[in-house]
Structure formats: C-alpha cells, structure tokens
Amino acid sequence: MESAGRAHGDSIEVVPVEIVKKIFPARPSAVAGIREFVQLCLTDAPLAEAEEREVGNTILRALLAAAGPSGMLEVSCRKYPQRVEFDVLPSRAEEPPPAPSRPAGPDTPAASFAEWLAEALRGRGITKEAAAAELGVSAKTMSRWLGGQTEPRLRDLRRIEDRFGDVRLR
Structure with a gap:
C-alpha cells in the first residue's frame, strides 16, 4: 500500500536530530542567558562578535513577539547533521532565576x-x-x-x- 502524497519509489530520509530546550522569562535580563544557550547549541559553529550581537538583538525581538500571557518563553534548539534551527515560543512554565x-x-x-x-x-x-x-x-x-x-x-x-x-x- 502506498502512502498518500508520496510517489511510488520516493524514499524517506531519516536523519538524527538532537532537541534541547530551555525556559526563560520574557524580560530584557533574559537576553544574556538565551544568548548563552544559543551559543551552547552552536558550539560546533562559533559566531563572530558581530553575529553574536545580531543574535542578541534577534532574541530581544523574539522576546517581544513571542511572549505569551505567562511572561515566559521556551527556546528550542534542533541540531541536525548539517544545520541548527531555533524556535522561540510562549511557555506556561515557571520562571527560572534571572541571568547575571x-x-x-x-x-x-x-x-x-x-x-x-x-x-x-x-x-x-x-x-x-x-x-x-x-x-x-x-x-x-x-x-x-x-x-x-x-x-x-x-x-x-x-x-x-x-x-x-x-x-x-x-
């Protein structure tokens, strides 16, 4: 029996994925902690200083756009063999301690x-x-x-x- 949406003979590629996620408060003080989490996920591909600043500013924009009523964010990192993807989503979790x-x-x-x-x-x-x-x-x-x-x-x-x-x- 053939799956809907897939032509006969097409193959499915299965790749390993590591998913890491962490909860942060949707506040400006969380930017440093989120940036550190992102950098940890990118240990195999370190960023230049200008890229790090841009990541921080992108994180802040995501904080403003994604914070839900709980005031908490979940940052998820998906590590594929050739790339890394991040999601910033509203969270219902309790607030972690603030980043120094x-x-x-x-x-x-x-x-x-x-x-x-x-x-x-x-x-x-x-x-x-x-x-x-x-x-x-x-x-x-x-x-x-x-x-x-x-x-x-x-x-x-x-x-x-x-x-x-x-x-x-x-």
Whole structure:
C-alpha cells in the first residue's frame, strides 16, 4: 500500500536530530542567558562578535513577539547533521532565576535593561520624570527600572522602544 502524497519509489530520509530546550522569562535580563544557550547549541559553529550581537538583538525581538500571557518563553534548539534551527515560543512554565549581567565596556551594547534605559535618557537629555510621564508610568516605576530593581512588562517595553528606539543588550 502506498502512502498518500508520496510517489511510488520516493524514499524517506531519516536523519538524527538532537532537541534541547530551555525556559526563560520574557524580560530584557533574559537576553544574556538565551544568548548563552544559543551559543551552547552552536558550539560546533562559533559566531563572530558581530553575529553574536545580531543574535542578541534577534532574541530581544523574539522576546517581544513571542511572549505569551505567562511572561515566559521556551527556546528550542534542533541540531541536525548539517544545520541548527531555533524556535522561540510562549511557555506556561515557571520562571527560572534571572541571568547575571556583565558590565558594559565602551562602545558596546548595554549589559542590562537598566543601563540601556539610563543611556537612552541621557542621550536624549530627558529626565526620569519626563520619561515616566511620556510612557504613562509613575516616576517610582521609572526609578525602579533605572535602578535595576524591576524590569518593564512587555506592553511597557513596546512603548519604551516606540519612544526611545530598539533595546540593544549584549
């Protein structure tokens, strides 16, 4: 008996696939941990520095696009013999501990959301009070973001990016 959709004589190729997945919070602080996970999956094909930065920025875009109501993401890595594929999907899992941040050097993207936001405000000459008013949050919330005590929810992060540009993290 012949399978539907396959012509007689066609063959099916079976290749080994290794699947690795990890759950991350959908917050800017997760970018470093997700990047490390991606790099671990790419150990046989290391990235150049510019490619690593692009991976980080792509991860942040995926965070904004894929985070579901749980505020968690599942990053899956499928390793084939000749390529690696990644998926970023909403997750219902509990939040893992936050990834540690690293200090930023000159002319490099910020290591934390707080550093990026502080630089964005400095670069535009905007006070935290004025930024809070523009974003529709309290000055206390803005102070917590700038101090690194909390990070914005995704709906706030989208407004922040609309006003101050793309978040760039290492």
